[in-house]
Amino acid sequence: MIEAEWWDYDDADEMADAVAGDVGFIIESALDARGQALIALPGGKTPAPVFAKLANAKIKWKNVTIIPTDDRLVAVNDPLSNVAMIARTFLPLGARVMPIVSEAATDHHAAGKAADARLQDLHWPPDLVWLGMGADGHTASIFAGPDLDEALNGPKARRAVGVLPDPLPPEAPVARVTLTRAAILSARTILITLSGDAKRKVLEKAIADGPLSTVPIGRVLADAEQPIDIHWSAA
Numbered sequence: 001m002i003e004a005e006w007w008d009y010d011d012a013d014e015m016a017d018a019v020a021g022d023v024g025f026i027i028e029s030a031l032d033a034r035g036q037a038l039i040a041l042p043g044g045k046t047p048a049p050v051f052a053k054l055a056n057a058k059i060k061w062k063n064v065t066i067i068p069t070d071d072r073l074v075a076v077n078d079p080l081s082n083v084a085m086i087a088r089t090f091l092p093l094g095a096r097v098m099p100i101v102s103e104a105a106t107d108h109h110a111a112g113k114a115a116d117a118r119l120q121d122l123h124w125p126p127d128l129v130w131l132g133m134g135a136d137g138h139t140a141s142i143f144a145g146p147d148l149d150e151a152l153n154g155p156k157a158r159r160a161v162g163v164l165p166d167p168l169p170p171e172a173p174v175a176r177v178t179l180t181r182a183a184i185l186s187a188r189t190i191l192i193t194l195s196g197d198a199k200r201k202v203l204e205k206a207i208a209d210g211p212l213s214t215v216p217i218g219r220v221l222a223d224a225e226q227p228i229d230i231h232w233s234a235a
């Protein structure tokens, strides 16, 4: 049974204020408890206003390591690069922003193995995995396609895999690397942001369907043991 609490906002700006506050609090609590924080941030368009507000928080950023929840196999100067968007905001503040794909990666299976090896070096588990969701119900880069089962059901110790979505999403039709379900569910805190009625319906159904869900986010969340905060803005 997924324990989810919904937080509703009229618009993206209102949601950004609240989520930046929550993420800042999670980071501060980790710094107080352990002297360092590890957080995984989503890519795509929804998180940008939150990043902008979070950047104003008075946080000891040099003790914060940030990884993307997933990335596209593109060059770091490509507008589709998730880590580039994260780095633009948080590198100047002194945070350690760690890419999970390398410039040279072409084969997504090899890229997934390389990402997993990099993540094995980190102080695990993450204090936060913040997820987005696509209209098709993908989360991080866990998509329908030939690699779905490996991302969901691979060995528990594996933190990242390479995936080729099928069908390819029109907004970013490229191979990717993603945190696995096990890596996501290992997080101390999981938070989701999304906007619009269509995505809300997809997520509500995914949660209701649980392990029988036909969309990736339902399958990921079905095994979550921690309560999940879902932040939704109407626009």
Ligand SMILES: O=C1O[C@H](COP(=O)(O)O)[C@@H](O)[C@H](O)[C@H]1O
Residues within 6 Å of the ligand: 042, 043, 044, 045, 046, 047, 069, 070, 071, 072, 082, 131, 132, 133, 134, 135, 139, 140, 141, 172
């Ligand atoms: O492709 C991706 O899409 C999801 C959702 O992005 P959004 O723009 O619809 O918010 C995102 O969470 C993921 O990190 C990204 O790679």
